[in-house]
Structure formats: C-alpha cells, structure tokens
Amino acid sequence: MIRTVTIIGSGNVGYHIGRAIFRLDGFDEAADRYIMQNFSRDFTKAQYLADEVYSEATDSILDIEPNNDLYIIAVKDDAIEDVAAQLSAAGLTDELVVHTSGATPTTVLAKYFTRYGSFYPLQTFSRSRKANFKTVPLCIHANSNTDIEALSELATQLSDNVNFINDEQRASLHVAAVFVNNFTNYLYQVGEQLLQQKDVSLDLLRPLILETARKVQRHSPINMQTGPAIRSDHQTIERHLLYLQSQPEIAALYEHLTKRIMDKEAVT
Amino acid sequence: MIRTVTIIGSGNVGYHIGRAIFRLDGFDEAADRYIMQNFSRDFTKAQYLADEVYSEATDSILDIEPNNDLYIIAVKDDAIEDVAAQLSAAGLTDELVVHTSGATPTTVLAKYFTRYGSFYPLQTFSRSRKANFKTVPLCIHANSNTDIEALSELATQLSDNVNFINDEQRASLHVAAVFVNNFTNYLYQVGEQLLQQKDVSLDLLRPLILETARKVQRHSPINMQTGPAIRSDHQTIERHLLYLQSQPEIAALYEHLTKRIMDKEAVT
Numbered sequence: 078m079i080r081t082v083t084i085i086g087s088g089n090v091g092y093h094i095g096r097a098i099f100r101l102d103g104f105d106e107a108a109d110r111y112i113m114q115n116f117s118r119d120f121t122k123a124q125y126l127a128d129e130v131y132s133e134a135t136d137s138i139l140d141i142e143p144n145n146d147l148y149i150i151a152v153k154d155d156a157i158e159d160v161a162a163q164l165s166a167a168g169l170t171d172e173l174v175v176h177t178s179g180a181t182p183t184t185v186l187a188k189y190f191t192r193y194g195s196f197y198p199l200q201t202f203s204r205s206r207k208a209n210f211k212t213v214p215l216c217i218h219a220n221s222n223t224d225i226e227a228l229s230e231l232a233t234q235l236s237d238n239v240n241f242i243n244d245e246q247r248a249s250l251h252v253a254a255v256f257v258n259n260f261t262n263y264l265y266q267v268g269e270q271l272l273q274q275k276d277v278s279l280d281l282l283r284p285l286i287l288e289t290a291r292k293v294q295r296h297s298p299i300n301m302q303t304g305p306a307i308r309s310d311h312q313t314i315e316r317h318l319l320y321l322q323s324q325p326e327i328a329a330l331y332e333h334l335t336k337r338i339m340d341k342e343a344v345t
Numbered sequence: 346m347i348r349t350v351t352i353i354g355s356g357n358v359g360y361h362i363g364r365a366i367f368r369l370d371g372f373d374e375a376a377d378r379y380i381m382q383n384f385s386r387d388f389t390k391a392q393y394l395a396d397e398v399y400s401e402a403t404d405s406i407l408d409i410e411p412n413n414d415l416y417i418i419a420v421k422d423d424a425i426e427d428v429a430a431q432l433s434a435a436g437l438t439d440e441l442v443v444h445t446s447g448a449t450p451t452t453v454l455a456k457y458f459t460r461y462g463s464f465y466p467l468q469t470f471s472r473s474r475k476a477n478f479k480t481v482p483l484c485i486h487a488n489s490n491t492d493i494e495a496l497s498e499l500a501t502q503l504s505d506n507v508n509f510i511n512d513e514q515r516a517s518l519h520v521a522a523v524f525v526n527n528f529t530n531y532l533y534q535v536g537e538q539l540l541q542q543k544d545v546s547l548d549l550l551r552p553l554i555l556e557t558a559r560k561v562q563r564h565s566p567i568n569m570q571t572g573p574a575i576r577s578d579h580q581t582i583e584r585h586l587l588y589l590q591s592q593p594e595i596a597a598l599y600e601h602l603t604k605r606i607m608d609k610e611a612v613t
Contacts, residue, residue: 155580180581199549201556201571214549240549249543250550252585252599253536257550258557259572260602261529266566266609268521275517281467281482281508282518282525283562288469289526290558294551298534303469304527312423313448317520326605331520333601334528337594341534 079173079231080110081145085138085160087117087126089202090177091151094235097210099130101234113145138163143172147231149196150176150186158185165189173224175217179251182244183218194219194228197247198236201258210235216242216250267327306338347441347499348378349413353406353428355385355394357470358445359419362503365478367398369502381413406431411440415499417464418444418454426453433457441492443485447519450512451486462487462496465515466504469526478503484510484518535595574606 084095095112104110112132117123120136127134135141141148141164148169150160157176164174174186175196186193197216202208215236217228225241232239242250265286269279292301305313314335321328352363363380372378380400385391388404395402403409409416409432416437418428425444432442442454443464454461465484470476483504485496493509500507510518533554537547560569573581582603589596 154578180584200553201560212552214552216549238548238552242545242549246543246545248588249539249545252588253539253550254553255572255585255599256532256539257536257554259570259574259606261532261554261557262561262566262570263574263602263606263609264524264529264532265561266570268525269566271517271521271524275514277510277514277517279561279565280506281484281510282521284480284482284506285468285522286525286529286561287558289529290555292469293530293533293547293554297547298530298537302527302530302534304523306527306531310422316448317523320516320520326608330601330605331523333598334531337598338527338531340594341531 079146079227080108082112082147082149083114083116083141083145084112084126084132084149084151085116085141085164086149086151086177087115087119087122088151088153090198091115091117091149092126093202093208093210094149094151094177094196094198095126095130095132097208097235098231114141116141139167141167141169143168143170145172146227148172148174150174152176154178154181157181161186161189173219173227175219175228179216179247179254182248183220184244187220192219192221192224194224195242195244195247196228196232197242197250199250199254211237214238214240216240216247218243218247267330271327302338304338306335309339347414347495348376350380350415350417351382351384351409351413352380352394352400352417352419353384353409353432354417354419354445355383355387355390356419356421358466359383359385359417360394361470361476361478362417362419362445362464362466363394363398363400365476365503366499382409384409407435409435409437411436411438413440414495416440416442418442420444422446422449425449429454429457441487441495443487443496447484447515447522450516451488452512455488460487460489460492462492463510463512463515464496464500465510465518467518467522479505482506482508484508484515486511486515535598539595570606572606574603577607 084091099112112130114133115123115126116135123134123136152160171191173192174190175194177196179197183193183195195218199214213236215232217232219225219228268282318328352359367380380398382401383391383395384403391402391404420428439459441460442458443462445464447465451461451463463486467482481504483500485500487493487496536550586596
C-alpha cells in the first residue's frame with residue numbers, strides 16, 4: 078500500500094492531485110499515510126500547496142527525501158527528464174516514480190529508476206474550477222504488476238474511472254484529447270467571433286455547445302453528426318461560404334472540415 | 346394574442362415546437378387557444394403529430410385553412426419557398442407566417458405574405474432526447490412591431506431565452522452553429538477513431554468533452570484555450586504529427602487547426 082507520497086510540481090495537475098489524495102478517507106496520521114513534500118521551483122507556490130496538504134515545501138529537488146512510497150512528477154513535458162535526473166541525483170533509485178503526462182512515454186523514467194510508471198488524469202484542470210476527482214478518468218501504468226496494483230489501490234480511491242493504459246494507448250489519448258478539447262475550444266472561439274461581428278452574444282450558442290457535448294455522453298459521435306455537410310446540402314454550404322468570403326481563413330477552415338465530413342461519409 | 350397556430354412540417358423542429366406550444370398553460374379549450382392543423386407530406390407523420398396536440402392532420406397544403414393567427418413553416422430550407430407559394434395558393438395573404446430556419450432570410454416569405462417573420466429555436470433536436478424548451482434560445486423576428494410583440498408573447502411562454510434577431514444576425518448564428526455543433530461533433534468523431542485504433546474507449550474522453558463545453562458556459566472560449574498550439578509547444582506538436590503520419594488527412598486537419606490557433610495568438 079502506498080502510504081507516503083511526494084509531489085514534484087505546483088501546476089494545476091500537481092495541485093489537484095495533491096489535494097485529492099490529501100482529502101481521501103484514511104489518508105491521515107491515524108492511518109500513517111502522508112503527503113511528505115511538495116516541490117516547486119517557486120518556493121511560495123510550494124509553500125502554498127504544502128500548507129494545503131500539511132506537507133513540507135521545498136524549491137530544491139536535491140532536498141527531496143528518498144524512501145517514500147510514491148513520487149509524482151507533475152511538471153511540463155520538457156522538464157520531466159531533467160526532474161528525473163535531479164531526483165536520481167537526490168538519491169532515488171528503487172522508489173516508484175510516476176509522471177502525470179499524457180504526451181511523454183514512461184520509458185524516459187527508465188534511465189533513472191528501476192520502478193516507474195504513469196498517473197495521468199485525463200481532464201482539463203483550472204485553479205478556479207473545482208475538480209470532482211471522482212469523475213476524472215485516471216490512466217495508470219507501471220513496469221511491474223506489483224506497482225500497477227499499488228497505483229490501482231490509490232487510484233480507485235481517488236476516481237471511479239481508473240484505466241490501465243500503456244504508453245502507446247496514452248499517446249493516442251493525448252492526440253485525441255487535443256482534437257476534442259483544444260481544437261473544439263478553438264471552434265467555440267470562431268463561433269463567438271462570428272457572432273460578435275453582428276452584436277450577437279455567445280449566450281445564444283451556449284445551450285447548443287452544451288447539448289452537443291451531452292449528446293455524445295451516451296452515443297457515438299458518428300451517429301450524432303448533423304448539419305449541411307453530412308446532408309450534402311450544397312446550397313447551404315455555398316451560402317455559408319458566401320457569408321464568410323471576407324474572412325478567408327475562417328472560410329478555409331469551414332471548407333476543410335466540410336470536406337472531411339463529406340469524404341468520411343463517402344468512405345463509410 | 347396568438348390563439349390559433351398551424352404547423353407545417355413534421356421533422357424534429359415541427360414536432361418539438363408543436364408539443365411545446367400544446368403543453369403551455371392556458372393553451373387549451375378554456376382559453377380558446379389551439380393548434381389547428383399539422384401538415385406533413387407523409388400523412389402518417391402528420392396524423393402522429395396531430396394526435397399528440399389534438400389538431401387536424403393533412404398531407405395537402407391546399408387544405409390548410411386561412412385566418413388563423415400564426416403559421417409556422419418548419420420544413421427543410423430548400424422547401425420553404427415552395428411551401429410558401431402553396432400556402433399562398435391556399436388563400437393565405439394577410440396571416441402571420443414564420444419559418445423556423447436559421448439559414449433562410451425571412452424575405453423569401455415577403456413575396457407571398459404581407460406579415461412574415463422567423464421563429465428559430467437554436468438547439469439541436471432529436472426525437473429520442475427530450476428537449477427542455479425553457480432553456481432553448483428562441484430567435485424571433487417579424488416585419489412589424491405588432492407582430493414582433495405577438496411572437497414575443499408566445500415565445501416568452503415557451504422559453505426563458507428569447508432574442509430579437511434580424512436576418513443578418515440570424516445568418517451569423519447559423520454559420521457559427523455549424524462551427525460549434527457540426528464541426529465540433531466531427532472532432533469528437535476523430536477522437537473516437539484515434540482511440541479505437543488502440544482499443545481505448547471514448548469513455549476516457551467523455552468527461553473531458555463535457556468539461557470543455559461547461560467551461561465556456563460562463564467564460565469566453567478565448568480565455569479557456571489550452572494545449573500545445575497556444576503554448577507554442579513545438580516539441581509536442583511534432584510528436585503528435587509523427588503519431589499521425591500514417592493518417593495524412595487527420596494530420597492535415599491537426600496542422601490546419603494548430604496553425605489557426607497559433608496565428609490567432611500572434612495577431613491578438
């Protein structure tokens with residue numbers, strides 16, 4: 078059982094994971110389970126997180142103490158390997174070290190540690206919105222069954238949606254998440270921009286945005302596709318392109334997506 | 346006050362509007378307010394709707410009776426003008442005739458009727474999902490203030506989100522709706538496809554899809570943009586494109602949307 082956890086990183090992911098673990102029933106003095114240390118390059122941030130979870134703050138990775146049960150690296154992708162190297166320099170070798178990244182394979186940790194894995198919460202976090210961790214899909218992986226079980230024991234307390242996801246699967250999730258989150262949000266931006274040009278509020282589209290997301294909670298999006306492209310309604314498509322003619326970049330995106338929807342239909 | 350309504354069309358929009366009006370408090374015999382007729386080219390469909398709202402079914406527009414307070418044309422865009430011409434042939438001239446289309450200007454009705462307008466519910470309807478009409482944005486327009494007031498009286502009973510939207514504004518809404526609904530749903534499809542290739546369920550992305558839509562319910566999407574493109578994280582973008590190299594069409598879409606997000610950032 079994982080009793081002692083150290084969290085490296087003070088971004089949204091480190092913050093939400095740290096708080097979620099700290100608030101677990103049975104993660105306390107009585108059960109002898111603790112968050113030991115919080116690291117951030119910025120000591121104020123480390124202190125802020127440490128105060129929330131009764132741990133110790135540090136801004137030096139070399140001060141990270143070895144021999145705890147789990148080290149969670151929750152830093153930007155391009156800093157993971159550097160942090161791993163420093164943790165190794167701090168004396169970690171046989172401890173279980175995981176990162177929270179969707180994009181980085183766990184094998185980058187293999188150079189430094191004998192036990193490694195991932196602990197990847199697949200949700201978009203922001204400091205200002207409360208995360209209900211119970212509904213966040215947690216993707217876990219480790220290079221031994223014993224460690225997978227240990228991570229699973231902790232993960233299933235945190236979330237009702239725990240998944241065993243290897244590096245290759247996690248890579249697919251990360252790319253797919255860009256499509257359904259980042260790119261989707263960009264389409265919302267385009268929508269707002271088009272309305273602003275005519276003094277119309279995004280409030281008129283907000284229910285549609287929400288309903289579009291709700292519809293695919295139980296159905297497959299392929300069965301929920303509507304609109305002029307899937308209907309091959311060329312008259313409406315032409316009218317929309319005419320409407321967009323003074324905004325060539327938005328028109329080009331409209332054409333690209335319309336073509337994809339039409340082609341897909343032709344293939345399937 | 347609008348007391349008698351005729352509905353032309355038996356698709357999702359006609360169905361949901363008809364039911365919503367029928368269920369209004371005070372839309373009954375006691376108040377002398379009725380849905381008079383339901384038209385569909387398919388008599389079975391017309392009958393089905395008519396039975397639900399205690400009206401008369403017809404599959405012939407020439408049987409539509411004149412002198413009612415409101416005629417709602419809820420048919421496909423390319424059929425609106427034909428329906429209008431037939432209603433005119435059926436004897437309608439000074440009656441208030443509206444259509445429910447986002448794409449078609451109300452002026453197509455001006456050739457046939459002296460009083461015309463629009464009654465456009467901005468939501469994605471499906472027969473299988475109950476629509477809470479109270480939350481559906483209703484966009485209304487008419488060519489006289491008296492008729493705008495009459496439509497408004499009816500609309501505000503149906504929905505808490507009634508908006509006065511002219512033809513030009515409605516055109517912007519219709520294009521914007523394609524971006525936030527049709528194109529967004531297509532991005533969900535791409536996400537599901539990428540996961541299926543690695544035997545991963547869309548269930549892992551469903552909470553993210555919903556949270557992405559929820560975030561913009563109170564915030565502007567421009568402030569909610571995350572991901573490698575907005576961070577100019579070229580390393581992750583390159584890794585994703587490498588991942589997609591065997592799927593050139595998905596890669597091309599990834600590049601197009603990434604470029605748009607980056608360019609936008611550069612401009613603003």
